[in-house]
Amino acid sequence: MTEDGEIRAQLEARLGHRFERPELLQTALAHPSFAHETDGTRGNERLELLGDAVLGLVVAELLYAGRPDWNEGDLTRARAALVNARSLAARARSLDLGAFVRLGRTEQRTGGATKDSILCNVFEAVLGAVHLDAGLGEARAFVERVFGDDLLRAPTAARDAKTRLQEWAHAQLHETPTYRSVRDSGIDEDAERFEVEVWIAGEAWARGMGRTKRQAEQAAAESAYARAELTP
């Protein structure tokens, strides 16, 4: 076996999928910074876009089937807790994708293989490659293997958005988030009648809606936390 072949076999063992078309995996591992430096090499951007859509559907399906009692707000929040950049980067780390990603020289020098944004990108591209190689069933099985029990634990995580936001705000900004009621439509018990704003360090970070005030606060916290994740 060639050296390339051995490396690929190692990665395929981690992924739990043997590629019929190994060139798809090669492309999935080519970060744009690598492709831009290498004439004729295509980067993984197109596969990332596809993988993002695959992930969106697979997670929606699994939650839809597994949580028949949840409404669309619950499903949306649970999905956001699973597919955000931090979560996807963690999945990429569990597969050790950082050891296999191909980066441009600058990214190599600055530790690109450990960055959330790059790991998230390569995770989605690999999922897109699995989907193209073997179809949605195999992509779904891959997602189930990688996310494991987190797919079922999502509700707890989703409900704990306020706690997670508070921990983040304490650690990063030495501030405690506060919640202000923006609106209570007062009608229609079934509708998302409450709207709440979350403030950190004198700034409004996000809004959330819900059928109860607590749900609205959780939604606002979820959204603020997603924003916090993007803050370097």
Place this chain on the structure above:
Amino acid sequence: MTEDGEIRAQLEARLGHRFERPELLQTALAHPSFAHETDGTRGNERLELLGDAVLGLVVAELLYAGRPDWNEGDLTRARAALVNARSLAARARSLDLGAFVRLGRTEQRTGGATKDSILCNVFEAVLGAVHLDAGLGEARAFVERVFGDDLLRAPTAARDAKTRLQEWAHAQLHETPTYRSVRDSGIDEDAERFEVEVWIAGEAWARGMGRTKRQAEQAAAESAYARAELTP
């Protein structure tokens, strides 16, 4: 055949899909305003969420396979041109879904069956129902039937975002959009180095990035147009 059965047969003929589980179609047609008025009836919100994800993947797949020469920015813009609220409402109209949607009393009185937002919602829910009933292959065939040549015409539509935005701004606001360069990174010919802002009536509506100034303007126009679509 019962009256309900006849109506369903009419709709199934339009959709080009006969449901194994007709209760899925029933649920897809139940707008939340109907479900909230009817004890024990589930609305179509969960199916809409699923259908949205199905549509995202199917359109991504079709563009990915059909346009091997496009980069991810082209694909994203083409997808946005296909799956925005106005486009989906038009597909719903071509299937006459407005005649079949079940609405609450207020929505019935105020012409809900002709509203873009409601038609878009029911289109996505029906697609989600087709996917659950018969799988991704059938959902893909449904999308191909309904979108037809538009899937291939997407590039033209995407490139014409500036024209469409200008027509809209003239008709609705009697204003001409103007474009301002926000950034030119000046490096890296392959990257999206230009960033442009589109202004209408003294207000910045959206930003766009691209590898050329013209691409950045088109991206900004696309994004502003999407926003315009949501303006009643």
